[in-house]
Amino acid sequence: MTTEEATTARARPEPIKAVPVRHPGRWVAVAVLAVLTAMFVHLLVTNEAFNWSFMVDKMFRPPIIEGLLRGTVLMTVSAMLIGVTLGVVIAVMRLSDNPILRGVAWLYTWFFRAVPRLVLLAVFGNIGILWSRVEFGVPFDTQLGQLFGIDNLQLRLFGFSSRDILTGFMAGLLGLALSEAAYMAEIVRAGIQSVDPGQTEAAQALGLSRGQLLRRVVLPQAMRVIIPPTGNETIAMLKDTSLLLYVPVSVELFFQLDAVGKRTFQIFPMYVAACLWYLFLTSILLVGQYFLERHFGKGYGTAQRARARLRTLAAETGGGGAGGAGTP
Amino acid sequence: MTELSVPQQAAAPTSESGLMVRAEQVHKSFGPLEVLKGIDLEVRSGEVCCLLGPSGSGKSTFLRCINHLEKIDAGRIWVDGDLIGYRERGGKLHEMRDKEVAAQRQAIGMVFQRFNLFPHMTVLQNVMEAPVLLRQAKKAQAREHAAELLDRVGLGDKLGAYPGQLSGGQQQRVAIARALAMRPKLMLFDEPTSALDPELVGEVLDTMKDLARDGMTMIVVTHEIGFAREVGDHLVFMDGGVVVEQGDPREVISAPQHERTKAFLAKVL
Numbered sequence: 001m002t003t004e005e006a007t008t009a010r011a012r013p014e015p016i017k018a019v020p021v022r023h024p025g026r027w028v029a030v031a032v033l034a035v036l037t038a039m040f041v042h043l044l045v046t047n048e049a050f051n052w053s054f055m056v057d058k059m060f061r062p063p064i065i066e067g068l069l070r071g072t073v074l075m076t077v078s079a080m081l082i083g084v085t086l087g088v089v090i091a092v093m094r095l096s097d098n099p100i101l102r103g104v105a106w107l108y109t110w111f112f113r114a115v116p117r118l119v120l121l122a123v124f125g126n127i128g129i130l131w132s133r134v135e136f137g138v139p140f141d142t143q144l145g146q147l148f149g150i151d152n153l154q155l156r157l158f159g160f161s162s163r164d165i166l167t168g169f170m171a172g173l174l175g176l177a178l179s180e181a182a183y184m185a186e187i188v189r190a191g192i193q194s195v196d197p198g199q200t201e202a203a204q205a206l207g208l209s210r211g212q213l214l215r216r217v218v219l220p221q222a223m224r225v226i227i228p229p230t231g232n233e234t235i236a237m238l239k240d241t242s243l244l245l246y247v248p249v250s251v252e253l254f255f256q257l258d259a260v261g262k263r264t265f266q267i268f269p270m271y272v273a274a275c276l277w278y279l280f281l282t283s284i285l286l287v288g289q290y291f292l293e294r295h296f297g298k299g300y301g302t303a304q305r306a307r308a309r310l311r312t313l314a315a316e317t318g319g320g321g322a323g324g325a326g327t328p
Numbered sequence: 329m330t331e332l333s334v335p336q337q338a339a340a341p342t343s344e345s346g347l348m349v350r351a352e353q354v355h356k357s358f359g360p361l362e363v364l365k366g367i368d369l370e371v372r373s374g375e376v377c378c379l380l381g382p383s384g385s386g387k388s389t390f391l392r393c394i395n396h397l398e399k400i401d402a403g404r405i406w407v408d409g410d411l412i413g414y415r416e417r418g419g420k421l422h423e424m425r426d427k428e429v430a431a432q433r434q435a436i437g438m439v440f441q442r443f444n445l446f447p448h449m450t451v452l453q454n455v456m457e458a459p460v461l462l463r464q465a466k467k468a469q470a471r472e473h474a475a476e477l478l479d480r481v482g483l484g485d486k487l488g489a490y491p492g493q494l495s496g497g498q499q500q501r502v503a504i505a506r507a508l509a510m511r512p513k514l515m516l517f518d519e520p521t522s523a524l525d526p527e528l529v530g531e532v533l534d535t536m537k538d539l540a541r542d543g544m545t546m547i548v549v550t551h552e553i554g555f556a557r558e559v560g561d562h563l564v565f566m567d568g569g570v571v572v573e574q575g576d577p578r579e580v581i582s583a584p585q586h587e588r589t590k591a592f593l594a595k596v597l
Contacts, residue, residue: 212461
């Protein structure tokens, strides 16, 4: 107590007013950047190839907006929903005690991560070549029928023509969602593995089954690790919808812009329009991701605990401050 | 799959004999390292059994074998007359399914060194989660019981707090309440005060003393000699994977028979 009083009694020294370190390099960089920016703006304004008025005129046309809403936004949302759900299932399989499930999950992630998305989409776009009709029922029914002497036995429940279902949007969705599930599975697996094994043990000791402890204890805690990379995946998915051009999916932003460009021989302005649209859409997602990460970054854990501790500290000292921090 | 070598005459003890836990020739290895080299132990109903020993002596591992968090390589463990982890049929042992093991664990409470509370749930949710999930009680009943238990451990005013906002001692008391919520017939404590600041050890030990006074059967791995002397009915000193010495805590602590016990106690006391 006496030493504390002694320190508070002494006059507070003057605040430090020091000459800051100079950074001449920064000024050079500013100068270089200013010149480069001026050159770029000059290019944008003077170069005829941009054809700005044409671009602005075309990029808000109804088919393009429809492609943006259905082929880009709706496709991103649907593919991510299926991808995340399936990804969680595969991650849980991958971490299961059952060697069959583990093997299947490994095989799945191996295949869908090893084949490039573009190639995958081209394959799914042409998968109708394998079957003209897709039907569900007893497998190998015709062959089994022949074994028992029945000609052309058909045990089918329902079916559809590939041309109706397995083209365009559905084929694209299938390709993107299945490929996304493989990446999400790895993210979810990392999330699950990041949870303290003590949590699993505590839940086991209480008598919870594996499913129960996964659902109630492990997955909610894994979310903190899973959410931020899932945001990245969503942004990547939005950009990858442009690959649907190769399925092909006609009601899609890049397909439409590309088509307009090729039809009018004004290909470059339409590609610039594509850049602007994707920049706009991903920027919206980036803002969303920022808030999402901030939300999950605090929650429980160090930040909250630190704040709670500060609050109790403040309550204890009661503002009747040692040190007199308030005086300017 | 696991070949258990134990003399056949070992008959399952019944709960009538007053034995809560009976372990026979328990062996456990992690890879080439043999951690338990034949542990025999009997704990009567209502008894407080303290496991003492230097670190690495296998006492925590043995505790984890009792609720099958670790699979034993040889020997048998019975809790309240039930063989743990296996079913004996026609002179052969069958591994139990996960569900059956989980059912056995419901009757055995466990408290960990590092509390292992669920950080995403409030204190009340932590305590009522298992009874509700395992349909042992209706939600309202479970809530009432949980609040009662938390009151008993002196945390009746912290129901809505998250574990991260509590001190270590408070967290450990919540963990005790969480284990009690399943109405276990046996409680296992794995160094419950080792991760606590010295000034917080007392509150947890007091809670455990209350529990012992109420007649709970407890097996406590601990370094708290004072607790063992005051509350323990039985003390087991382990070293190098074997039981070196056991008996009445006061006698063992004041007049240890074995050299290793003497050396250990000299260091701790």
